[in-house]
Amino acid sequence: MGKEKIGVLLVNLGTPDSPATKDVRKYLREFLMDGRVIDIPAIPRFILVNGIIAPLRAPKSAKEYAKLWVERGSPLKFYGYDVRDMLQKSLGDDYKVTLAMRYQNPSIEEGLNELKAVNVKRIIVIPLFPQYASASTGSVSEKVNELVSKWQIIPSVAHINQFMDHPKFLEAFANNGKALMEKQDYDHVIFSYHGLPERHIRKGSVGNQCQLGSCCSVLHERNRYCYRAQCFYTSRELAKRLGLKEDGYTTTFQSRLGKDPWIKPYTDEVLEELPEKGIKKALVFSPAFISDCLETTIEVGEEFKEEFMEAGGEVWDLVPSLNDSETWIECLEDLVKTA
Ligand SMILES: C=CC1=C(C)c2cc3[nH]c(cc4nc(cc5[nH]c(cc1n2)c(C)c5CCC(=O)O)C(CCC(=O)O)=C4C)c(C)c3C=C
Ligand SMILES: [Fe+2]
Numbered sequence: 001m002g003k004e005k006i007g008v009l010l011v012n013l014g015t016p017d018s019p020a021t022k023d024v025r026k027y028l029r030e031f032l033m034d035g036r037v038i039d040i041p042a043i044p045r046f047i048l049v050n051g052i053i054a055p056l057r058a059p060k061s062a063k064e065y066a067k068l069w070v071e072r073g074s075p076l077k078f079y080g081y082d083v084r085d086m087l088q089k090s091l092g093d094d095y096k097v098t099l100a101m102r103y104q105n106p107s108i109e110e111g112l113n114e115l116k117a118v119n120v121k122r123i124i125v126i127p128l129f130p131q132y133a134s135a136s137t138g139s140v141s142e143k144v145n146e147l148v149s150k151w152q153i154i155p156s157v158a159h160i161n162q163f164m165d166h167p168k169f170l171e172a173f174a175n176n177g178k179a180l181m182e183k184q185d186y187d188h189v190i191f192s193y194h195g196l197p198e199r200h201i202r203k204g205s206v207g208n209q210c211q212l213g214s215c216c217s218v219l220h221e222r223n224r225y226c227y228r229a230q231c232f233y234t235s236r237e238l239a240k241r242l243g244l245k246e247d248g249y250t251t252t253f254q255s256r257l258g259k260d261p262w263i264k265p266y267t268d269e270v271l272e273e274l275p276e277k278g279i280k281k282a283l284v285f286s287p288a289f290i291s292d293c294l295e296t297t298i299e300v301g302e303e304f305k306e307e308f309m310e311a312g313g314e315v316w317d318l319v320p321s322l323n324d325s326e327t328w329i330e331c332l333e334d335l336v337k338t339a
């Protein structure tokens with residue numbers, strides 16, 4: 001009998017199969033029909049997603065995806081494969097590493113089946129989201145549990161549910177920022193995270209103690225899975241590594257969808273006010289994403305840049321994501337080995 005392996009399942013959010021409107025519509029439908037993403041009852045959700053959001057949004061999003069697409073496809077996916085291969089190489093033959101996407105392809109079912117085929121004795125699931133949110137991390141864990149629970153033999157499964165405080169994660173992002181800071185002086189640094197409806201934070205708040213205000217500026221035992229508090233914590237830790245003073249950076253939230261209030265401050269509102277305060281050269285991090293994707297390259301790198309320039313700004317530089325950096329692979333290796 002060969003030596004039993006440990007399985008590692010890396011899971012990112014997902015991306016359409018192509019930038020064609022029909023594929024983007026299919027992706028949006030699967031994504032937004034997840035009850036952890038649009039958290040309303042299934043029938044109104046079905047009507048909202050299939051009757052309004054997916055048909056209206058798909059053509060516009062498809063144009064954005066066309067700008068993002070390169071010869072190898074969507075960065076979220078091709079960097080995912082590169083990272084899988086690099087991690088497999090550094091972990092060696094005692095492990096089997098697979099990549100999956102929560103929505104579309106390669107599916108979580110395919111990823112798990114690859115691990116089942118080599119009869120892994122244990123599975124370590126790493127949702128590729130630095131900060132915990134029910135809509136991202138929680139959804140991946142729920143899907144993995146649902147699928148594995150149907151297996152005849154259920155292996156032990158460990159879920160890594162956040163890694164925003166891992167020293168290698170912070171070092172990898174800080175290094176990418178420092179490389180730009182060596183070439184250019186910036187007036188201010190913005191840490192722009194994916195947003196969430198405020199309701200999601202309230203629902204996940206232990207004892208309803210989150211007021212969505214300054215309470216999130218301290219991370220402690222009771223709020224340690226508050227997404228907003230984890231984002232502020234990530235900014236503080238990155239700021240320390242970059243040598244920034246408290247007034248040298250701002251934490252903001254982007255990518256609102258729908259009319260409900262999302263967590264504040266909003267990136268687009270903050271950036272418009274910066275030039276009149278004398279902040280004309282901005283460096284922008286997107287530390288909720290481990291690889292370049294639509295929300296970083298297009299939304300931050302192009303759309304926000306245009307808005308900043310129109311408001312009187314001069315420099316708006318996006319820090320590249322972790323992608324296939326060595327320090328990021330070391331972070332993943334350590335997460336696996338200490339799981
Ligand atoms: C960082 C983790 C993410 C959380 C939390 C999250 C929540 C969330 N997202 C939407 C709606 C959309 N997000 C879209 C793209 C997108 N979202 C994440 C990550 C998180 N989302 C990533 C990595 C991406 C990019 C994927 C890529 O292919 O590059 C989109 C699709 C793009 C668009 O049409 O603008 C939507 C829609 C909601 C509603 C939500 C929480 C409630
Ligand atoms: Fe999203």
Ligand SMILES: [Fe+2]
Nearest residue numbers: 210216226229
């Ligand atoms: Fe909070």
